[in-house]
Amino acid sequence: MEEDTIDDVVEVLDSGRYVKGPVGERFEDRFAAQTGVEHAVGVSSGTAALLLALRAAGVGPGDQVLVPGHSFFATVSPVLSLDADPVFVDIDPETYTMDPADLAEKASAATSPAAVIPVHIYGAMADMDAIGRVAEEHDLFVLEDACQAHFAERDGETAGSAGDAGAFSFYPSKNMTVAGDGGMVTTDDAELAREMRRLRNHGRDDDGVHRSLGLNYRLDETSAAVGLAQLGRVERWNRNRHSAAERYTEALETVPEVTAPTEPEDAFHVYHLYVIQAPDRDELQDHLEAQGIDTGIHYGTALHEHPAVTDRIDPVSLPRTEALVDRILSLPMYPEIAERDVEYVTNTICEFYR
Ligand SMILES: Cc1ncc(COP(=O)(O)O)c(C=O)c1O
Incomplete structure (x- = not known):
């Protein structure tokens, strides 16, 4: 601190x-x-x-x-x-x-x-x-x-x-x-x-x-x-996160299997998390872990499918949400993340799909 x-x-x-x-x-x-x-x-x-x-x-x-x-x-x-x-x-x-x-x-x-x-x-x-x-x-x-x-x-x-x-x-x-x-x-x-x-x-x-x-x-x-x-610092940290996200997204353009996050026009995304969609998500996560890269899944269960919720309400279906939760993977993201770390992560993802 x-x-x-x-x-x-x-x-x-x-x-x-x-x-x-x-x-x-x-x-x-x-x-x-x-x-x-x-x-x-x-x-x-x-x-x-x-x-x-x-x-x-x-x-x-x-x-x-x-x-x-x-x-x-x-x-x-x-x-x-x-x-x-x-x-x-x-x-x-x-x-x-x-x-x-x-x-x-x-x-x-x-x-x-x-x-x-x-x-x-x-x-x-x-x-x-x-x-x-x-x-x-x-x-x-x-x-x-x-x-x-x-x-x-x-x-x-x-x-x-x-x-x-x-x-x-x-x-x-x-x-x-x-x-x-x-x-x-x-x-x-x-x-x-x-x-x-x-x-x-x-x-x-x-x-x-x-x-x-x-x-x-x-x-x-x-x-x-x-x-x-x-x-007094958060807006600078947010800009750093945003720049790291831009580097990720640019590098991932060469991996057609992966969907990078998007930012609507006239928006400023503060990238609390940088979340991609990837086929074979669990295998990709294991591959990244084996190369020393920590990732996360935010969140692997849709809100309406948690037992604490299904105990209380009738079943509902949300097709887009349900499809998303099996494909998402959060890549390392913090304000001080170095360019070479972003490059290492994206190179490791390229390697997995090659
Ligand atoms: C989307 C969302 N809502 C609510 C919360 C709850 O915040 P807290 O953990 O401070 O209670 C969090 C954070 O954990 C969150 O990410």
């Missing part, structure tokens, strides 16, 4: 103020300003961010929440834990984000649609203009799952500023972190922000009265100090 960040953390430790303090407030103000929204509310994780935003919006038992089939489980677990019903939407085959046309169909067929959670998967923003039009027609609360997409852009909007609220994670592998768990919710809605601030702190109002049932979802001051320092 950078020396100046360590100094900031030590300053918090020396202050004796570990929660509900001024560093958290500065982190929130700066995160809101950088995202281009009025309010940011620091919380204990990305999962808490999603849960509290849904609760503050009034989503509860029997409400239907539209979610994409392809994401990390935490996109749907807050929905299930509120006893709301997920309605799964297939993905756009180019960006792997929620398909607005399928969303329109599913929202029209839904009996009590209340919210939609577009996920900016891998760092690519979903088509928020098209999703926003469907949401308006069906009066849906739009909660962006921006947990993988800090400062991604599309059509002139920044992730977390294009819906009614945006949820971010600072889990250590994310594009920016707090050296532990943490999260943030962004919104322009002052009342929503106020309710989330209550909910993260036992539902307590400024006068000490508990008018909502909240728990403890607070973000520590030491975490906020790390987050604040990283806010």
Whole structure:
């Protein structure tokens, strides 16, 4: 960790103020300003961010929440834990984000649609203009799952500023972190922000009265100090990720078997993950591992096929999502990845298909 960040953390430790303090407030103000929204509310994780935003919006038992089939489980677990019903939407085959046309169909067929959670998967923003039009027609609360997409852009909007609220994670592998768990919710809605601030702190109002049932979802001051320092660096890190992605994509043009990720026009993909589609994915992964290259699969099971979900809902079929999960492979991606490492990975992939 950078020396100046360590100094900031030590300053918090020396202050004796570990929660509900001024560093958290500065982190929130700066995160809101950088995202281009009025309010940011620091919380204990990305999962808490999603849960509290849904609760503050009034989503509860029997409400239907539209979610994409392809994401990390935490996109749907807050929905299930509120006893709301997920309605799964297939993905756009180019960006792997929620398909607005399928969303329109599913929202029209839904009996009590209340919210939609577009996920900016891998760092690519979903088509928020098209999703926003469907949401308006069906009066849906739009909660962006921006947990993988800090400062991604599309059509002139920044992730977390294009819906009614945006949820971010600072889990250590994310594009920016707090050296532990943490999260943030962004919104322009002052009342929503106020309710989330209550909910993260036992539902307590400024006068000490508990008018909502909240728990403890607070973000520590030491975490906020790390987050604040990283806010000054994350946009440079994102540019480095983007340049590494361009190098990968250019080199993979010579391997017709592999599908590289794409970036819509007028978008800035922040490449939380660089994910290719590959036939014989498992064999390719073994081959790369044998050459000392660590890869990952994000995610090998579609959201609607996890037992924790199938226990609760009738079976659904999402053909594009189901086809994708058997073919995806995440290549090494981090801001400092060296050109020669990208070259070694792509040469090893070429070798496998030759
Ligand atoms: C898409 C997505 N949603 C939600 C989460 C949950 O965030 P956290 O792990 O901070 O609870 C994550 C990260 O893990 C994620 O990648």
